Amino acid sequence: MQRQPLVIANWKMNGDRQLVTAMAEALRDSSAQHADVSVVVCPPAVLLPAWQQAAFYDNIQLGAQDANENASGAHTGEHSLALLAEAGASVVLVGHSERRQFYGDNAQRIAAKVNQILDESAMTVVLCVGESAEQRKQQQTFDVVAAQLAEALATRSNCERLVIAYEPVWAIGTGLTASPEQAQEVHAFIRNWLSEKFGPSGINLQILYGGSVKADNAEQLFAQADIDGGLIGGASLVEDQFVAICNAAQARSK
Numbered sequence: 001m002q003r004q005p006l007v008i009a010n011w012k013m014n015g016d017r018q019l020v021t022a023m024a025e026a027l028r029d030s031s032a033q034h035a036d037v038s039v040v041v042c043p044p045a046v047l048l049p050a051w052q053q054a055a056f057y058d059n060i061q062l063g064a065q066d067a068n069e070n071a072s073g074a075h076t077g078e079h080s081l082a083l084l085a086e087a088g089a090s091v092v093l094v095g096h097s098e099r100r101q102f103y104g105d106n107a108q109r110i111a112a113k114v115n116q117i118l119d120e121s122a123m124t125v126v127l128c129v130g131e132s133a134e135q136r137k138q139q140q141t142f143d144v145v146a147a148q149l150a151e152a153l154a155t156r157s158n159c160e161r162l163v164i165a166y167e168p169v170w171a172i173g174t175g176l177t178a179s180p181e182q183a184q185e186v187h188a189f190i191r192n193w194l195s196e197k198f199g200p201s202g203i204n205l206q207i208l209y210g211g212s213v214k215a216d217n218a219e220q221l222f223a224q225a226d227i228d229g230g231l232i233g234g235a236s237l238v239e240d241q242f243v244a245i246c247n248a249a250q251a252r253s254k
């Protein structure tokens with residue numbers, strides 16, 4: 001089964017209404033060039049309604065950068081799945097390294113979020129995993145990635161509505177991209193792990209690469225057998241960069 005190429009923009013804490021309009025227009029104008037690519041945009045949650053309006057007629061899905069693991073209640077500053085869905089999100093990033101590092105998303109919380117999304121909503125989880133520079137130096141990459149997958153998916157018996165994003169922490173926002181070979185090696189490892197855990201359906205999950213993907217390195221990364229697209233930070237804030245990355249993913253559909 002062929003896996004559909006997927007490109008996700010993670011705006012992090014950036015962007016504004018003006019960029020929503022400009023990016024929606026750029027994606028619309030170029031849509032024929034990335035017609036077979038699934039494009040998801042994860043803006044800051046407050047910009048979801050603006051995206052919903054701007055991309056109303058376009059084939060762009062919206063996503064959230066995080067979600068609370070509780071259905072509702074006294075959780076000041078947090079967003080529930082129901083609120084995010086109402087604002088148009090159908091995808092949620094979980095376990096991004098910035099959340100793991102700075103906002104208390106430990107293994108237990110990440111598993112709780114994955115379970116809440118998959119059990120209590122119709123949304124898709126994009127589970128982010130990846131090693132630090134030190135862990136790579138100590139040759140612990142595969143162990144770290146396997147542990148993150150195992151912890152987050154411990155109670156799951158199937159892999160419906162699941163996407164994995166491999167994001168080496170040392171490559172995020174640093175300009176240091178993993179080489180296509182380095183990324184492919186980990187993606188192949190993840191695919192094998194998924195097939196052992198979930199059987200044949202695990203083999204067909206989309207696995208994205210994230211970490212300093214730009215217009216000029218996307219094509220080489222997306223040419224690798226197990227890299228189904230990208231999770232894009234900085235370059236997703238620049239119209240021609242992001243469009244070029246979506247176009248580079250189109251080549252995978254051939």
Ligand SMILES: O=C[C@H](O)COP(=O)(O)O
Binds near residue numbers: 171173211212
């Ligand atoms: O979610 C996106 C990743 O953290 C990658 O960010 P970056 O493309 O700015 O390196």
